[in-house]
Amino acid sequence: MAFRTLQGTMSLLLLLAVCLHFMTENGTAAISIREKCECIKGNGSVRWRKITDYTIIPKDPLCNQVQIILQRPGQRVCLNPESKPGKKLQKCWKGIKFNTQKKKLCLKLMRKNGPKRPKKH
Template identity: 65%
Template sequence: MAFRTLQASVCLLLISICFHFITDNRAAASSIREKCECVKENESVQWRKITDYTITDKNPFCNKVQIIVHLQGKQVCLKPDSNQGRKLQRCWRKIKFNEQKKKVCLKLQKKKGSKKPKRH
């Protein structure tokens, strides 16, 4: 009789320990804090090497705009207040955050009046 009581107590203890870990992990998963992805930011990269980009606005976890530029084989963060960063953000707003049109922002646009004078 004492053996059955001991067996039941051990079983109950194991169930309560398992239950504790299951509920504890769920609580811990909901409290994981995200951080900014961009720690080091570059002023600019070569336009022709950019294959894609992602712009993330300020959010509760990161208090700055993040521009992640996808190059051939790697990702680089771009300073949002640099010339290139501002151009990408302006174009992104101009296309109204449309994912299908964002390749338009990567095309090199010739500046008006930037032609070199012809030499005679």
């Protein structure tokens, strides 16, 4: 009689161990959503009047470059982080201490100090 209860307990523990194995196996597979860089190639210049928002993604183990994603109405554009406007935007972003409430200040600065048009004589 004692052998049957021990056998039943062992079977139950084995079943529980198998279930836990599969539950943790599936849980670890969904940890990393972004597996590579979102920006493969970035533009060197953009029209700042049409930019509504931006996101700066720092280097990480999955992507070894800074990514600057600019949002236009209905479109997302990548800005080259090594370009002059890319460096200015990163400097402003660091200057506001990565505060998302003050992101619009950097956009205003970029619109104001954007690319200069040649004067017509």
